[in-house]
Amino acid sequence: MDPVKFVRVVRTSSSEVYILWEDEERVGQLDVHFAHDVIHATIILERETSEDDRRDLVNQIDQEIINSYLPSFDREDFLVSVFQGEEVDAFNDAGDLEDEFDLDDEY
Numbered sequence: 001m002d003p004v005k006f007v008r009v010v011r012t013s014s015s016e017v018y019i020l021w022e023d024e025e026r027v028g029q030l031d032v033h034f035a036h037d038v039i040h041a042t043i044i045l046e047r048e049t050s051e052d053d054r055r056d057l058v059n060q061i062d063q064e065i066i067n068s069y070l071p072s073f074d075r076e077d078f079l080v081s082v083f084q085g086e087e088v089d090a091f092n093d094a095g096d097l098e099d100e101f102d103l104d105d106e107y
Helices: 051-069 097-101
Strands: 005-011 015-022 025-035 038-045 077-084
Touching (some): 025 051, 038 051, 051 077
Parallel strands (some): 038 077
Antiparallel strands (some): 025 038
16 A cells, blocks of 8 residues: 555544545545543555555554654554445435425526
């Protein structure tokens, strides 16, 4: 796996969510949660990868994202869980916008 590009889509005071891109292909999602001197990351990869590729990705995340928040000498643990899967659906609580705004009407 080539180095990925991280595009942050959510940021709170204690967490961040990134979409992972390799060139024009979405390859996964990264959720990072900061808790004082412990950091937990969940990586969801959308394709099969080798163990070496996953290690390289974790190292890239550590260097580009985690170290900017807490350098390795300032933290006790960086815990990472890696999953492989695919997005099968997405939901939001806005409902069906077409029904709500009747988008078929001309203005």
